[in-house]
Amino acid sequence: MSGSAVTATARAPSRRRPPPVATVRWGLVIGSVLLLEAAARIGMIDPLIMPPPSTMVVRLGEIVAGGGFLTDLTTTAAAVLSAFGLGAVGGLLIGILFWRLPFVGATFEPYLVSLYSMPTLVFYPILLALLGLGPAPIIVIATTMAMIPVALNTMVGLNSISPTLPKLARSLNCSRTQTYLKVLAPAATPLVVPGLVLGFIYAMIGVIAMEFILASEGLGFRIGYTYRAFEMQDMYAYIVFVFVIAVAANVALNAIERRVRRDME
Amino acid sequence: MLPTASSAPGQPETAGDRDGRLGVRLADVGVVYDTKDGDSVEAVRSASGHIADGRFVSLIGPSGCGKSTLLDVVGGLLAPRSGTVTIDGEPVTGPRRDTAMVFQEDSTLHWRTVLSNVAFGLEIAGVGRKQREAAAGDIVALVGLTGFEHRHPRELSGGMKQRVAIARALVADPRILLMDEPFGALDQQTRMFMGRELLRVWDETRKSVVFVTHDIQEAVYLSDEVWVMSARPSEFTAKVVVDLDRPRGPGTMSSRRFHDLTSQVWEVLRVESEKALDAQRELEP
Numbered sequence: 001m002s003g004s005a006v007t008a009t010a011r012a013p014s015r016r017r018p019p020p021v022a023t024v025r026w027g028l029v030i031g032s033v034l035l036l037e038a039a040a041r042i043g044m045i046d047p048l049i050m051p052p053p054s055t056m057v058v059r060l061g062e063i064v065a066g067g068g069f070l071t072d073l074t075t076t077a078a079a080v081l082s083a084f085g086l087g088a089v090g091g092l093l094i095g096i097l098f099w100r101l102p103f104v105g106a107t108f109e110p111y112l113v114s115l116y117s118m119p120t121l122v123f124y125p126i127l128l129a130l131l132g133l134g135p136a137p138i139i140v141i142a143t144t145m146a147m148i149p150v151a152l153n154t155m156v157g158l159n160s161i162s163p164t165l166p167k168l169a170r171s172l173n174c175s176r177t178q179t180y181l182k183v184l185a186p187a188a189t190p191l192v193v194p195g196l197v198l199g200f201i202y203a204m205i206g207v208i209a210m211e212f213i214l215a216s217e218g219l220g221f222r223i224g225y226t227y228r229a230f231e232m233q234d235m236y237a238y239i240v241f242v243f244v245i246a247v248a249a250n251v252a253l254n255a256i257e258r259r260v261r262r263d264m265e
Numbered sequence: 266m267l268p269t270a271s272s273a274p275g276q277p278e279t280a281g282d283r284d285g286r287l288g289v290r291l292a293d294v295g296v297v298y299d300t301k302d303g304d305s306v307e308a309v310r311s312a313s314g315h316i317a318d319g320r321f322v323s324l325i326g327p328s329g330c331g332k333s334t335l336l337d338v339v340g341g342l343l344a345p346r347s348g349t350v351t352i353d354g355e356p357v358t359g360p361r362r363d364t365a366m367v368f369q370e371d372s373t374l375h376w377r378t379v380l381s382n383v384a385f386g387l388e389i390a391g392v393g394r395k396q397r398e399a400a401a402g403d404i405v406a407l408v409g410l411t412g413f414e415h416r417h418p419r420e421l422s423g424g425m426k427q428r429v430a431i432a433r434a435l436v437a438d439p440r441i442l443l444m445d446e447p448f449g450a451l452d453q454q455t456r457m458f459m460g461r462e463l464l465r466v467w468d469e470t471r472k473s474v475v476f477v478t479h480d481i482q483e484a485v486y487l488s489d490e491v492w493v494m495s496a497r498p499s500e501f502t503a504k505v506v507v508d509l510d511r512p513r514g515p516g517t518m519s520s521r522r523f524h525d526l527t528s529q530v531w532e533v534l535r536v537e538s539e540k541a542l543d544a545q546r547e548l549e550p
Contacts, residue, residue: 162370162371162372164368164370164371164372165372165374167342167366167368167372168366168368168372170342170360171340171341171342171360171365171366172360172385172386172389172390173359173360173362173389173390174389178389182385182388182389183374186374186376187374187375187376189376
């Protein structure tokens with residue numbers, strides 16, 4: 001029985017450890033939701049400003065079941081996916097170009113970086129004038145926003161490859177295609193993927209924000225519309241939906257990113 | 266009295282003779298390379314020498330003397346500005362199947378397992394999966410990585426990663442191994458241990474080895490010959506033949522002869538290193 005005694009003593013200190021971070025995190029979320037619920041129910045929060053969370057969820061259920069929701073959802077999803085797709089391809093190409101031609105990279109990188117810190121959304125009047133009302137200006141702005149982190153991360157990822165790897169590839173007589181596909185691309189991936197993750201998030205932010213001002217359907221438009229119509233319950237229902245989608249996307253993308261980055265030392 | 270044809274005077278050298286065509290031959294090799302700023306640097310002025318088949322030769326010299334550059338030329342990664350490098354009489358025009366390189370920096374592919382890293386060269390050469398993995402498995406065992414076949418480089422120590430690099434170089438069964446300070450990034454103890462391991466592997470495979478290092482003891486301990494390079498633009502200032510018995514072991518380093526040889530190398534190297542330092546000082550304002 002000495003074996004079990006040893007295990008018992010070995011385990012003892014772990015009981016005194018603070019609760020796992022995940023528990024605290026979830027506790028905070030659940031706690032704040034409950035707090036809001038209580039505050040709204042006892043009248044501490046004006047239901048016109050914010051209904052109780054349970055009402056938001058119930059209302060969301062009704063909206064999802066009713067017509068029109070699917071149109072908004074597919075409109076927004078289509079815009080996000082096309083902006084991300086275009087931004088990813090464009091960003092990868094720009095990143096590769098800036099890496100292959102260091103002079104071009106050094107010249108244009110500051111522009112890209114300043115575009116990064118700039119609220120691209122301010123260009124919407126110009127785009128509106130150029131492209132007219134419709135999905136085009138939304139997608140252009142969201143694409144630009146998605147492209148920048150992809151381009152920068154791709155460039156940094158390729159530039160940070162140790163010069164030994166291309167040298168190795170040459171010493172093994174790798175063809176150009178083999179060098180790109182079997183050495184350079186996988187070596188840069190741990191930095192390219194976080195760029196793609198950011199690009200996706202930016203595409204989502206860009207589309208929804210632009211829909212507020214430039215659209216006649218879509219989730220962003222619907223939030224703005226319900227706000228102006230004083231349909232607070234509907235507005236919050238849509239906000240809850242967008243929030244849940246964004247968090248879910250973030251969790252999924254982070255999981256992918258962690259998996260890829262694990263390979264990096 | 267046993268008269269043999271090859272030792273008879275006036276006989277022409279037979280092809281494949283130990284000091285004939287076989288092996289690596291450098292003839293007046295000069296290397297100039299362009300820097301990023303547009304300057305050209307004369308790295309190697311005139312290097313000549315013959316590395317006979319199966320010999321272990323170390324190149325040693327002051328920092329920045331062009332040892333690695335010269336190795337790149339032998340490996341076909343860099344064309345010499347003047348002179349020629351031939352392997353078994355054929356001029357080197359690019360990377361060859363019968364030479365393999367090991368680099369100082371970690372060159373493992375971090376997304377691949379040890380086995381797949383070792384098999385990489387064969388994969389590039391178009392060898393089928395079964396065949397290349399069988400070959401890689403044998404070499405993994407030879408370099409002492411059995412049990413780590415399916416690990417990734419991030420799970421390995423620096424020394425183990427260099428074993429992977431050595432295994433990758435050996436797997437295509439090259440005749441000539443070009444090693445560019447392969448243990449330079451390792452700590453002293455690992456380094457000495459890896460040197461011993463390399464000799465064990467070399468003993469089993471008998472490749473020709475060109476080994477770049479700046480560690481005198483390592484050079485003398487491992488090599489048949491130590492070629493000392495001058496400060497840049499470099500040439501060989503001395504070639505020290507290491508006549509220590511093989512197999513070498515822990516006793517080798519404490520022997521009288523080992524000390525004599527290392528001091529002999531150091532005497533030449535010291536002069537060249539001072540020249541290199543003086544040249545550096547002149548460059549500074």
